[in-house]
Amino acid sequence: MVIDLSKSNSLVNQFVSEIRDLKIQKDRLRFRRNIERLGEIVAYEISKTLNYSFRKVETPLGTIDMPLLQEQPVIGTILRAGLPLHNGILNYFDQADNSFISAFRHHHDDGSFEIKLDYMASASIQNKIFIIADPMLATGTSMVLTLKEIYQFGQPSHTHIVSLIASESGIENVRNHLDNFTLWACAIDKELNSKSYIVPGLGDAGDLAFGEKIQN
Numbered sequence: 001m002v003i004d005l006s007k008s009n010s011l012v013n014q015f016v017s018e019i020r021d022l023k024i025q026k027d028r029l030r031f032r033r034n035i036e037r038l039g040e041i042v043a044y045e046i047s048k049t050l051n052y053s054f055r056k057v058e059t060p061l062g063t064i065d066m067p068l069l070q071e072q073p074v075i076g077t078i079l080r081a082g083l084p085l086h087n088g089i090l091n092y093f094d095q096a097d098n099s100f101i102s103a104f105r106h107h108h109d110d111g112s113f114e115i116k117l118d119y120m121a122s123a124s125i126q127n128k129i130f131i132i133a134d135p136m137l138a139t140g141t142s143m144v145l146t147l148k149e150i151y152q153f154g155q156p157s158h159t160h161i162v163s164l165i166a167s168e169s170g171i172e173n174v175r176n177h178l179d180n181f182t183l184w185a186c187a188i189d190k191e192l193n194s195k196s197y198i199v200p201g202l203g204d205a206g207d208l209a210f211g212e213k214i215q216n
Helices: 011-020 028-047 083-092 141-151 168-177 205-210
Strands: 002-004 052-059 062-069 074-079 097-107 113-122 129-133 158-167 181-189
Touching (some): 011 158, 011 181, 074 113, 074 141, 083 205, 097 141, 129 141, 141 158, 141 168
Parallel strands (some): 074 097, 074 129, 129 158, 158 181
Antiparallel strands (some): 052 062, 097 113
16 A cells, blocks of 8 residues: 555645755755654554554543553664654654664666665564655665565564655555555655656755765
């Protein structure tokens, strides 16, 4: 299932417009905070799909039965660009266990690249709700490889993929290689350019959040 949050009028479109805006995105703090806020919104939307049970809560004046989350999800992110988005989700699922995966584009002299994974530290996801955050779903290859790698260590009951901007071809790639997932996007763009960046997209989310990296 793919859920495009841009299809209904909400503050999602306001925050996405600001992270896209060439002038506004120069303010790194505002850029990171807008991504974090989008993560909070998506976390709230995901929370509506989870399981709850009534528990007794004691107040200074009495007790009340309230529906509370049965189990915290595990929240994962693809380093480094996913950190602000991950933090926004974690703000709402604040007792969740976490997972961190490093995936990067290894560039070749001819201009081509391949996706490489070189680090993972994860809580168990076996039979858990797993939320994986990456702000840009371009080709979808990083997401597919990351999830296939982590699934070797356990199978979640369901996976929620969270991306701020996804490409149509990236979504199709994920659909062709994965199942039992819900993909949450704050916007879906049609094109990828020759370097596999989303158009119009927003540029390099990691560089905009944390500064330009040295490419080796």
